[in-house]
Each structure stands twice: as C-alpha cells, then as structure tokens.
Amino acid sequence: MTxxxxxxxxxxxxxxxxxxxxxxxxxxxxxxxxxxxLGKLDEAKPNIIISDLxxxxxxxxxxxxxxxxxxxxxxxxxxxxxxxxxxxxxxxxKAAGATGWLVKPVxxxxxxxxxxxxxxxx
Amino acid sequence: xxGRAGWGRRARRDAGPGxxxxxxxxxxxxxxxxxxxxxxxLGAQLGHVVETxxxxxxxxxxxxxxxxxxxxxxxxxxDRLAALTAEQSAELAEIAAISRGSxxxxxxxxAFIERRDRxxxxxxxxxxxxxxxxxxxxxxxxxxxxxxxxxxxxxxxAGEHGAGFQVVADEVRELSRQSDIAARDIGDRIxxxxxxxxxxxxxxxxxxxGTARSDGDLTRRxxxxxxxxxxxxxxxxxxxxxxxxxxxxxxxxxxxxxxLTTSMMAGLQFQDVTRQVIEHVVGTLDQLGHQLGDVAGVxxxxxxxxxxxxxEASMDRIRDGYVMDRQRQxxxxxxxxxxxxxxxxxxxxx
Numbered sequence: 001m002t003x004x005x006x007x008x009x010x011x012x013x014x015x016x017x018x019x020x021x022x023x024x025x026x027x028x029x030x031x032x033x034x035x036x037x038l039g040k041l042d043e044a045k046p047n048i049i050i051s052d053l054x055x056x057x058x059x060x061x062x063x064x065x066x067x068x069x070x071x072x073x074x075x076x077x078x079x080x081x082x083x084x085x086x087x088x089x090x091x092x093x094k095a096a097g098a099t100g101w102l103v104k105p106v107x108x109x110x111x112x113x114x115x116x117x118x119x120x121x122x
Numbered sequence: 123x124x125g126r127a128g129w130g131r132r133a134r135r136d137a138g139p140g141x142x143x144x145x146x147x148x149x150x151x152x153x154x155x156x157x158x159x160x161x162x163x164l165g166a167q168l169g170h171v172v173e174t175x176x177x178x179x180x181x182x183x184x185x186x187x188x189x190x191x192x193x194x195x196x197x198x199x200x201d202r203l204a205a206l207t208a209e210q211s212a213e214l215a216e217i218a219a220i221s222r223g224s225x226x227x228x229x230x231x232x233a234f235i236e237r238r239d240r241x242x243x244x245x246x247x248x249x250x251x252x253x254x255x256x257x258x259x260x261x262x263x264x265x266x267x268x269x270x271x272x273x274x275x276x277x278x279x280a281g282e283h284g285a286g287f288q289v290v291a292d293e294v295r296e297l298s299r300q301s302d303i304a305a306r307d308i309g310d311r312i313x314x315x316x317x318x319x320x321x322x323x324x325x326x327x328x329x330x331x332g333t334a335r336s337d338g339d340l341t342r343r344x345x346x347x348x349x350x351x352x353x354x355x356x357x358x359x360x361x362x363x364x365x366x367x368x369x370x371x372x373x374x375x376x377x378x379x380x381x382l383t384t385s386m387m388a389g390l391q392f393q394d395v396t397r398q399v400i401e402h403v404v405g406t407l408d409q410l411g412h413q414l415g416d417v418a419g420v421x422x423x424x425x426x427x428x429x430x431x432x433x434e435a436s437m438d439r440i441r442d443g444y445v446m447d448r449q450r451q452x453x454x455x456x457x458x459x460x461x462x463x464x465x466x467x468x469x470x471x472x
Binding site for chain 2 (some may be wrong): 008010011012013015016017019020023053054082083084085086087090093094098099100101102103104105106107108110111114117118
C-alpha cells in the first residue's frame with residue numbers, strides 16, 4: 001500500500017485530505033509542520049510527501065531541504081500543496097527539491113491523478 | 123479606499139502653528155487612541171471567525187464521513203444483494219428448465235391417457251362384437267339339437283340296427299345343449315365385461331377425495347398445474363429482474379454519493395484558504411493599530427513625528443504578505459496599482 005506523509009498546519013486540511021486519500025486506498029501519516037514531519041520520516045517511510053508551504057516552527061521549503069538530506073527520502077516525490085501561487089515561491093520549491101506544486105483548493109481527482117503520475121503503481 | 127490620499131488632505135488642512143491647533147491635535151490623538159482597541163476588537167472577532175469556521179468545517183467533515191460510511195455500507199449490501207439475485211436467477215433458470223421438463227412429461231402423460239382411452243373404447247366395441255359371434259354359435263347349437271333329434275327318430279325307425287346310431291344322436295344332442303349353455307354363459311360374461319369397461323371409462327379416475335372425477339378432468343388439472351408452474355417461474359423471473367435492476371441502480375447511486383462526499387471533503391480546503399486571508403487581515407489590522415497609536419502619541423505630544431511609520435511602506439508590506447492570486451487581484455483593483463496577478467497553473471510538476 002502506498003504511504004502518504006501529509007504535512008499541514010491546518011487541521012481541516014489534514015483531516016479532509018486524509019479522508020480523501022484513505023478512501024482512495026492510501027495509507028496516510030500526518031504531521032502539523034516541517035519539524036514534526038522530519039521526526040516521522042524514518043518510521044513512516046512514505047512513498048510520497050505532500051506538504052504545505054507556510055507553517056509554524058518549520059515551513060515547507062525548509063522541510064523539503066532538510067528532507068532531501070535524508071538518504072531514504074532523496075528520491076521520494078514531494079508535492080507542495082499550498083494557497084501560495086507566486087511563481088518565485090515555486091522556483092524556490094523546485095530548487096529545494098520539490099517534485100510539483102498544487103494550489104489549494106485542489107480537486108480529489110486531480111490530487112489522486114498527480115499522485116499516480118509521480119508514484120508508479122500507486 | 124485610498125488611505126494615503128486621506129492622510130495627505132488632512133495634513134494640508136491642519137497645517138499651521140498655534141494653541142488651537144495643538145488642542146485639536148490632542149483631541150484627535152485621543153480619538154485615535156480609542157480607535158486602537160476597536161481594531162484589536164475587530165482582530166479578535168475575526169480570529170473567532172477562524173476558530174468557528176474551523177470547528178464547523180471539522181464537524182461537517184465528520185458528518186460527511188458518516189454519510190460516506192453509510193453509502194459504503196449501502197454499496198456493500200447492494201453488492202451482496204446483487205450476488206444473491208444472480209444466484210437466484212441461476213436457480214430460477216434451473217427451475218424453469220425443470221418446469222419445462224415437467225410440462226413435457228404432463229403433455230406426454232395426457233397424450234398417453236388419450237391413446238389408452240381410444241384403445242379401451244375400441245376394445246369395448248370388439249368385445250361387444252364377440253356377442254354377435256356367440257349368437258351364431260347358439261344358432262348352430264339349436265340346429266345341431268334339431269339334427270340330433272331327427273337322427274334319433276330315424277334311428278328308432280331302423281330298429282335294432284339303429285340302436286348304436288341312437289346313442290350317437292343322444293350324445294350329439296347333449297353336446298349341443300352344453301354348447302348352448304356355454305355360449306349363453308360366455309355371452310353373459312362378455313356383456314358384464316363390456317359394462318364394466320364402459321363404467322370404468324366413464325369414471326375411471328374417480329378418487330376418494332373428489333379432486334378428479336374423470337381422466338379428462340385429471341388431464342385438464344394437470345395442464346393447469348403445468349401452466350401455473352410456467353407462469354410462476356415467469357413472474358419470479360420478472361421480479362428477480364426488477365430486483366437486479368434496482369440493485370444496480372442502488373450501486374450506481376452509492377457510487378454517486380461516494381463521489382459527492384469526496385468532493386465535499388475536498389471543498390473543506392476553503393476553510394484553510396479563508397483562514398489565511400483572515401489571518402492576513404488580522405495582521406494588517408494589528409499593524410494599523412500600532413500605526414494609529416504612534417500617530418495618536420505624536421498628536422498628543424508623546425512622540426516624534428519623524429518616528430511615524432511610512433504608510434506607503436505599510437501598503438507594500440500588506441501586498442508582500444499576500445499568498446493568493448485573488449488577494450493580489452483585489453489589492454490591484456482597490457489601489458489601482460500594485461503587481462498584476464500571476465497567471466500560473468494550479469498544478470505544476472517540475
């Protein structure tokens with residue numbers, strides 16, 4: 001089963017997206033910010049990470065940079081799911097090692113479709 | 123509203139030294155001091171809106187998940203019902219085949235009974251025909267008796283030479299008499315047999331409980347039973363087809379509900395979007411409150427006018443704090459300036 005690490009400081013997003021992903025057959029692990037997510041990487045061993053950008057304690061860009069330093073996460077797809085739409089931020093995320101960018105609100109079909117594009121066999 | 127233009131006009135109108143101006147400035151400063159808690163209040167109220175919408179969104183999510191689970195249960199039950207319907211259809215097909223076989227057996231039985239009836243009727247006719255032959259035997263017997271009597275008379279006339287012949291004539295006469303008796307007896311038995319056969323044909327299948335009074339009645343009832351059996355199977359087949367159709371519709375509807383609940387869950391992202399907009403507005407109100415406090419302090423003689431923040435720089439900070447295209451568009455529409463909204467795709471893979 002494909003495991004998704006979902007990182008967001010919004011409880012609404014965490015719970016609604018978890019429900020959608022669970023319904024679609026994914027196993028979901030949640031974290032409330034980048035620091036929390038880093039602490040769960042080793043145990044969760046996610047096949048894909050979906051992270052918000054603007055979060056307290058550790059934002060999404062810092063989290064991506066730190067996560068890419070982990071050998072087990074070096075090639076794990078990381079999608080940014082955020083309300084942010086600025087092109088400059090996208091380029092920062094790309095440079096940090098993000099795989100893609102999704103602007104909230106994203107539809108369930110689109111979300112699942114993107115996951116299946118970047119995770120073969122998901 | 124263009125705040126910068128408002129501040130500019132007021133600054134020009136209030137220009138000029140004097141005690142009256144200082145007193146007015148102090149009163150304005152005092153008024154502005156009262157505006158600061160109003161802004162704090164607005165910020166708190168908006169913060170409460172964020173909490174309320176989050177609570178409402180999470181409650182809504184719980185309810186949607188419950189609906190989704192119920193739809194899932196309905197879909198599972200519908201699947202189970204569909205399996206049972208399919209199983210019933212297979213059994214009905216088997217019953218229909220058996221029913222058709224039973225019908226054929228009944229038709230064969232009816233045909234057999236009809237053929238047998240015709241054979242028995244023919245037999246009765248033939249038995250009655252035997253009576254005619256018995257009449258001929260009786261005529262021969264009577265003629266033989268007459269012949270034996272005549273022979274006996276002629277033997278008497280012959281005297282001693284005819285004594286032996288007279289014995290033969292007596293024996294012939296006795297034989298004729300016995301033949302006549304036997305013929306009558308056979309005739310009686312044939313008649314009785316014919317009567318019994320006719321009676322059996324008229325009421326051969328009569329039963330003690332009176333359910334069938336004749337072969338015709340029995341065959342009609344058998345045909346009716348076969349017809350009812352076929353009709354029952356057809357009705358059951360129709361009913362099963364309707365149940366199957368309803369079950370398929372139920373599965374389709376459950377799938378629709380499943381899709382709708384998923385969309386509703388995704389729609390809850392609006393709460394995060396509005397939360398960020400409101401938090402930005404609250405931050406801006408807080409910033410404005412500090413600026414108003416500073417202005418009030420200057421007007422009341424507690425601060426230095428050079429220490430006031432640049433309102434234009436404040437607008438820039440507000441603009442820089444935006445995260446959504448929609449915020450930037452609104453900013454540009456209201457201020458008549460600012461950055462144009464970036465047209466970037468909502469989904470982009472690097």
